[in-house]
Each structure stands twice: as structure tokens, then as C-alpha cells.
Amino acid sequence: MKHRNLYHSFRDAWRGILHVFRSERNMRIHLIAGLVVLLFAGISGVPRLEFLILILTIGMMFVAEIINTAFEEVVNLITKEYHPLAGLVKNIAAGAVLVAALTSLWVGYIVLKDKLLP
Numbered sequence: 001m002k003h004r005n006l007y008h009s010f011r012d013a014w015r016g017i018l019h020v021f022r023s024e025r026n027m028r029i030h031l032i033a034g035l036v037v038l039l040f041a042g043i044s045g046v047p048r049l050e051f052l053i054l055i056l057t058i059g060m061m062f063v064a065e066i067i068n069t070a071f072e073e074v075v076n077l078i079t080k081e082y083h084p085l086a087g088l089v090k091n092i093a094a095g096a097v098l099v100a101a102l103t104s105l106w107v108g109y110i111v112l113k114d115k116l117l118p
Helices: 006-023 025-043 048-078 084-116
Strands: none
Touching: 006 025, 006 048, 025 048, 025 084, 048 084
């Protein structure tokens, strides 16, 4: 394996992240939702620890979507035809994103409920 410098490693990682944002509609939706939540939390004076929890939860959501996209791309590389195991792998990865999304919703609700529902 070729040894690369740190710059190239970060550049390639950034390219991967940008690919997911450009190619996956759901990632763009997560980005917009995350920014709205953080903006609202900042404006409404959410305490620092709760704000940090929101950031970590949103980050977890991005990681789940990035990993899901990686699984989908690998499956597409392996086979272009439908195969039950390929479908199962994609469904499992999508399930991980769903778990992350539901967790994010619950965390956001718990942190922001007093600000949303006076």
C-alpha cells in the first residue's frame, strides 16, 4: 500500500464527505435540520452541555448516513443485479440511519421541549 501524507488523507476524506452531501438527498435534509436545530438552540439559550449533546447527536446522524452510503456503494460495486443479501445489507445500513434519526429526534425533543412548548 502506498504511503500518503497527511494532507492527502484529509483531502480524500473531505472528498468522500462532499460526495455524500452532493449525492444523498437525505444527507442534505439532515444538514438543514441540524443547522436549524443548532440555530434555534443557540438563539433560545440552551445550556452549553445540552448544546454539546445536540452537536454530538447531529454528528452521529452524519456518521450514520456516511456509513450507510459507503455500504450502498460497496454493494453496488459488487453486484448490479438484485440479490437478497445485497438488499439485506442495504436495509440493515438504512436501519442504522433510522435508529440514529429517531435518537436525534428524541434528544432534540428532550433538550428543546421547554423552549418549544412554553
